[in-house]
Amino acid sequence: MPSGKPAGMRCIQLDNENRCMLFGKPERPAFCGSLQPSIAMCGDESLENPREYAIAWLTQLEAATKPA
Template sequence: MDCRPHCAACCIAPSISSPIPGMPQGKPAGVPCVQLTAELRCALFGRPERPAVCGSLRPSSAMCGESREQAMRWLGHLEETTLPR
């Protein structure tokens, strides 16, 4: 499966705890990554500076759903259910 054009849900919805160039403390859930371009593409795609967690996210029908909105909801729910208590 390929990424949905102009989606970027995986670059916005989840938190990232590892450093990102321009975001040394990572990013909170719901905040767009600083490396997200105006075209909603990752400026670090394929580069060694890209966090490993980003490279591990692969598009799937479960994660991406039928729309960007569904992807945002699914990833948001995953974020909530995996928070340390």
């Protein structure tokens, strides 16, 4: 995705188990590497489904930063 991943679109670099196929490789976008986990994004250990929480948070972030 040379122009970046459009908001709301699944990244083509995700494998079938939702792992980044570029993780640890130099071609992984710098932005991806700069995104650091936080409690705001990932929730805390009290959550029953932290993945669902994180996906909802990221979906909101994508909607809020989507170009007009």
